[in-house]
Amino acid sequence: MRKVKALAVVALISSTLLVSTPNVALADNCLPTPSLTTAPSSTSLSLGSGVTAKSWTWAPGSQAEDASLSPLGTKVSVVEGNLRSIDFGVLREGIPTVKSLKRLSEANPRALASINGDYFDFDTNIPWNAMIEAGTLTYSPAGETGVIGMAQKRVDPARGYRTTGTLTVATKKFSVTGVNQLSPGTESMVVYLPNSYRPVPPKGDATVLIKNGKIYRVYPKGAAINVRTGTVIQARGAIAKVLGRLKLTTKIKLVLANPPQYETRMAADRVKTVGTIANSVTTMTFDAVNYKTVSSNGATIFDSNFTNSQTRARTTLRIGKDDLGRQVVRNVYSSGADITAGSGELIVQANGNSATLARRFRAGDLVTVKYAYQAEAKTTFITAAGRGPRLVQNSKFVWICSQHSKEFRPRTAIGWDQDGKVWFITSSRGQDAADFGYRQGGSTSDQIGHWLQSLGATDAILLDGGGSTTMVIKNPASSWQRFDIPDSGWYRDLASGYSFLTKD
Structure with a gap:
């Protein structure tokens, strides 16, 4: 009989922009979620290949309680990468073998940062859900199980894709991040062409309409524009402020790479x-x-x-x-x-x-x-393993707080967006306190989901948590080290883990 461990959940980062939102409790009886920018202390590290590690900490007592967090304190640890420059990988040894996440990570020379993976049975060490490696099913219980991983998707240009391109205005050049994307990232500049699947694409922070090679309209606060009126550029984040100041009738040059046949996405x-x-x-x-x-x-x-x-x-x-x-x-x-x-x-x-x-x-x-x-949704996975329930799906918060515990616990989750950004996130007490194998402190599941969503994740899922919650990073200044709690902290042996990997 399985010993059911507490579900885990997390918190989050963006290497470019932290969205500051006030403490707001949703109608579904969710707890208020403090903005990460309000945390009294924070750290930041660069791990190479565009991967960054950040953490935010609220000290025990009134500092955490006033932020609607655990009175034992909360540390939110996040690693962010992008599938343009890294791969997503599954870490394991044999089946059913368990090992600490640090050792699993050290065994893979491509690994940069890792978090704990699938739920597993304490008695047999058997994972609860399927595992796919190099496109091949290597492990699966009977019946359907949930998985999270990196997938290969055939590109439909009308439905959007990541790209490299430039928009030249006078002597200034701006980088294009996508074409016809239905769920753009928070730091993006997406071009919408007349072949877009959605005639009126998602409104950005600033919008530019191009006709006959010139800037025809500029909407500094964004606008929902039909692509049949011309080429539409929707910008989000810091670049939006610059595009919102462009002058009308200015000549522009737009250069886009050809659509790829396939692209990798999280799914x-x-x-x-x-x-x-x-x-x-x-x-x-x-x-x-x-x-x-x-x-x-x-x-x-x-x-x-x-x-x-x-x-x-x-x-x-x-x-x-x-x-x-x-x-x-x-x-x-x-x-x-x-x-x-x-x-x-x-x-x-x-x-x-x-x-x-x-x-x-x-x-x-x-x-x-x-x-x-x-696969139920016909996903073609390159690598994948088990997951928990969804927090965010297609930009919508889908976690129903009234149906779940509001206990503060160590949590682990993964978030991603259509631009290829992926976030690993954990929440914990920030110190080693095994407490019968389960650490205290951390956050609720809904807080993790709201952090991820506010930082740009259009999709997010929970992973195992409690005593399994672990995050390790390969610090260029030293070696593999614990990031969610002190490096001397207790490790639970795990059946699997997930990692950001350097490209082959």
């Missing part, structure tokens, strides 16, 4: 295993990969990623390769067997009707084994 989805084993006359399905518990009427396939002996099912198949590299059944164990897959081998454990089908196979049978993940 959250639900996935399940779709797999078959077939010989010339029999086909059986399986519904899980490297998952320790075999369902009562299904089958699970194991490979060498699974490091422990499996729970014996009613029938077991051992599959290897012959001299020609073809898949062949090596053994059929009609009463099941506790065996582990060797290099290049597959083990199938089957119960119920699946066990009956498995007994139709014979040693020496040539077989074809196929399996993959099926």
